Amino acid sequence: MKLNLTRPLVVFDLETTGLDLVRDRIIQLSYIKVMPDGEERRENLLVNPGKAIPQEVTELTGISNDDVKDAPTFKEIAPKLNEKMKDCDFAGYNSNHFDIPMLAEEFLRAGIDFDFSKCRLIDAQTIFHKMERRNLAAAYKFFCGRKMEDDFTAHRADEDTEATYRVLMAELDMYAPGVQ
Numbered sequence: 001m002k003l004n005l006t007r008p009l010v011v012f013d014l015e016t017t018g019l020d021l022v023r024d025r026i027i028q029l030s031y032i033k034v035m036p037d038g039e040e041r042r043e044n045l046l047v048n049p050g051k052a053i054p055q056e057v058t059e060l061t062g063i064s065n066d067d068v069k070d071a072p073t074f075k076e077i078a079p080k081l082n083e084k085m086k087d088c089d090f091a092g093y094n095s096n097h098f099d100i101p102m103l104a105e106e107f108l109r110a111g112i113d114f115d116f117s118k119c120r121l122i123d124a125q126t127i128f129h130k131m132e133r134r135n136l137a138a139a140y141k142f143f144c145g146r147k148m149e150d151d152f153t154a155h156r157a158d159e160d161t162e163a164t165y166r167v168l169m170a171e172l173d174m175y176a177p178g179v180q
Contacts, residue, residue: 005036008088009122014099015061017049021105025049026074027063029081029103033088043084046071078110089120096123136163143170 003009012031018024026047033041046063048071058064092099100116107114132138140148140163152159 002038003034005034005089007120008036009034009091010085010088011091012095012099012103013092014102015057015063016102017051017053017057019098021101024102025051026102026106027053027057027068028061033084045077047077048073074106075110078107078112082107082112082114085114089122090116091122091124094123094125096121096126136160136167139167143167143174 010031010033012029014026015028016024016026027049028044028046030044031042033043035041046068048068050073053063053065053068090100100121104114104116137148140146140151144163144166148163152163
């Protein structure tokens with residue numbers, strides 16, 4: 001399916017020194033800017049966070065302090081990013097909960113008030129969770145192989161408790177054989 005865009009869409013992801021929006025910093029920013037005519041512009045930037053990258057982040061991302069030591073800081077690249085990203089919409093995975101707030105904080109630290117309120121924010125994780133239900137009925141079908149409504153009356157605490165117990169037992173069987 002082709003995207004039907006009226007404004008450019010920046011599909012992006014960040015790697016950071018951690019998950020704290022105030023203390024942590026971006027170490028990699030990658031994006032694909034999709035234009036309304038279908039043209040795609042890609043950029044992958046390493047960013048010097050101005051602080052040490054924790055070992056667990058290096059193990060997770062493969063990005064080390066040596067990799068970013070000569071890279072520009074976010075403050076140095078912020079003006080060009082601002083120009084490239086203004087008047088765009090944004091998409092990512094879990095981006096509304098982490099990447100957008102982190103990017104907004106980095107822009108603010110760089111002295112740029114990037115106004116995300118004027119952008120459409122599309123979070124693929126939110127779409128996934130809405131389309132692929134993650135409730136008790138879905139868990140019961142996945143782990144127990146049956147429709148919950150065939151075995152229980154929904155929204156009855158005693159029956160939801162029984163279904164939850166069966167799901168828990170099936171999870172233990174699937175994920176932790178031998179653990180009791």
